[in-house]
Amino acid sequence: MKEKCTEPGCDNVILIGMPGAGKSTLGIVLAKILNYNFVDADLVIQNQCDKTLQKLLDACGPDGFIEMENQVLSDMDFQRTVVATGGSAVYSAAAMEHLRSIGRVVYLKISFDQLRERLCDFQDRGVVLRKGISMSLRELYDERRPLYEMYADITVDVNDLSITAAARKVASALQ
Numbered sequence: 001m002k003e004k005c006t007e008p009g010c011d012n013v014i015l016i017g018m019p020g021a022g023k024s025t026l027g028i029v030l031a032k033i034l035n036y037n038f039v040d041a042d043l044v045i046q047n048q049c050d051k052t053l054q055k056l057l058d059a060c061g062p063d064g065f066i067e068m069e070n071q072v073l074s075d076m077d078f079q080r081t082v083v084a085t086g087g088s089a090v091y092s093a094a095a096m097e098h099l100r101s102i103g104r105v106v107y108l109k110i111s112f113d114q115l116r117e118r119l120c121d122f123q124d125r126g127v128v129l130r131k132g133i134s135m136s137l138r139e140l141y142d143e144r145r146p147l148y149e150m151y152a153d154i155t156v157d158v159n160d161l162s163i164t165a166a167a168r169k170v171a172s173a174l175q
């Protein structure tokens with residue numbers, strides 16, 4: 001297997017996974033463990049557009065939101081940074097190729113049952129539902145899982161772990 005570049009400019013850690021998998025909360029803990037910076041892509045999008053994610057989703061619809069997210073992620077350029085992406089990042093092929101070129105992509109894998117416990121309100125949580133609001137959590141999970149698997153350099157199962165334990169597991173998987 002081709003070794004991934006870990007030089008400055010491609011030494012970042014990119015977290016992907018379902019909404020609720022822990023990318024944003026675990027990401028900060030991981031950045032502390034690694035002595036890295038932390039960036040939450042959702043906050044970058046909110047800042048650049050001066051609107052909350054929910055307002056952006058309402059205004060642009062799923063396709064418009066994905067296009068905007070693609071643009072923001074494709075422009076990212078960091079060093080020694082943990083990046084928590086939004087769960088919908090994997091709908092943007094160009095963005096994912098770019099992120100893969102600037103770091104290692106870590107998929108935080110969570111079971112459907114644990115996801116259901118964490119995301120009981122997912123239809124009001126600002127999640128991109130490409131098939132409309134009638135889309136079930138099961139359909140969302142089944143649609144996304146192959147995408148997360150396809151873009152992952154490393155997969156870490158975070159089921160039944162506290163945020164700190166999960167962050168430690170990711171850190172050791174990165175060694």
Ligand SMILES: Nc1ncnc2c1ncn2[C@@H]1O[C@H](COP(=O)(O)OP(=O)(O)O)[C@@H](O)[C@H]1O
Nearest residue numbers: 018019020021022023024025026118161162163
């Ligand atoms: N390992 C975990 N164990 C228990 N709760 C968690 C864990 N990881 C995240 N959570 C909780 O799940 C919710 C979503 O976490 P968040 O980090 O925002 O996920 P994401 O950014 O992947 O959508 C938060 O309330 C968070 O506290």
Ligand SMILES: O=C(O)C1=C[C@@H](OP(=O)(O)O)[C@@H](O)[C@H](O)C1
Nearest residue numbers: 019020053086087088126127128
């Ligand atoms: O999965 C999704 O469709 C989304 C997840 C959100 O981020 P988190 O994955 O951090 O919850 C946010 O990017 C956006 O509202 C869309």
Ligand SMILES: [Mg+2]
Nearest residue numbers: 023024042084
């Ligand atoms: Mg998040």
